[in-house]
Amino acid sequence: DSRAKNAERKITILFAGRLSFEKRPHVVLLAARALSLRGVAAKFVIAGDGPMRRQLVAMADGLDVTFLGRISGRQELAALMSSADLAIAPSPFETFGLSILEILACGTPVIVADAGAGMEIVDASCGAIASPDGDSMADAVEAMMQRDLEVLRKNCVARAATFDWSITAASMIGLFESLSRKQALWAA
Numbered sequence: 086d087s088r089a090k091n092a093e094r095k096i097t098i099l100f101a102g103r104l105s106f107e108k109r110p111h112v113v114l115l116a117a118r119a120l121s122l123r124g125v126a127a128k129f130v131i132a133g134d135g136p137m138r139r140q141l142v143a144m145a146d147g148l149d150v151t152f153l154g155r156i157s158g159r160q161e162l163a164a165l166m167s168s169a170d171l172a173i174a175p176s177p178f179e180t181f182g183l184s185i186l187e188i189l190a191c192g193t194p195v196i197v198a199d200a201g202a203g204m205e206i207v208d209a210s211c212g213a214i215a216s217p218d219g220d221s222m223a224d225a226v227e228a229m230m231q232r233d234l235e236v237l238r239k240n241c242v243a244r245a246a247t248f249d250w251s252i253t254a255a256s257m258i259g260l261f262e263s264l265s266r267k268q269a270l271w272a273a
Contacts, residue, residue, distance in 0.1 A: 100175075103134070104133050104137040114219075115218065120223045125230075127226065129148065130151050131151065132154075133153075167191040172193050182202040189211055193241060197215075213225040213229055
């Protein structure tokens with residue numbers, strides 16, 4: 086059972102994004118601290134760069150956190166996303182959440198903030214939604230660790246596929262056609 090395996094090993098949790106306040110990378114470190122205090126074996130990987138880097142490195146003192154800097158190669162970033170057990174995207178300000186979708190497409194479950202576009206993309210089949218604070222994100226990590234990671238990974242890929250541009254475009258065209266028919270009826 087993969088749930089038992091999750092409890093026995095150190096899990097890897099990824100944050101991939103700009104290290105700026107609106108992305109809330111500090112929330113990931115607050116979750117790391119909360120998990121550490123609870124005795125949860127977790128390693129955090131922070132991929133990205135930005136104005137908060139120095140502050141975040143100081144916050145991470147004493148925690149199992151690796152700062153990779155900016156990852157510019159698409160293959161390298163995809164490999165990193167695929168290798169993580171979970172990802173955290175705590176920003177409540179995402180307008181679409183392309184990085185969330187990319188992480189899901191790599192088969193990695195994502196914990197997102199309970200505001201912004203992340204909660205439109207992630208559902209219980211492929212991740213979790215939590216308040217963007219350290220304790221809530223830590224609670225979500227612990228809850229995710231109780232789930233079957235292999236099933237979650239398959240669900241992530243399937244969920245990401247529902248956002249394929251051809252599906253999205255067909256849906257939008259259908260919506261526009263429906264609206265134009267209604268407008269024609271109203272005009273008649």
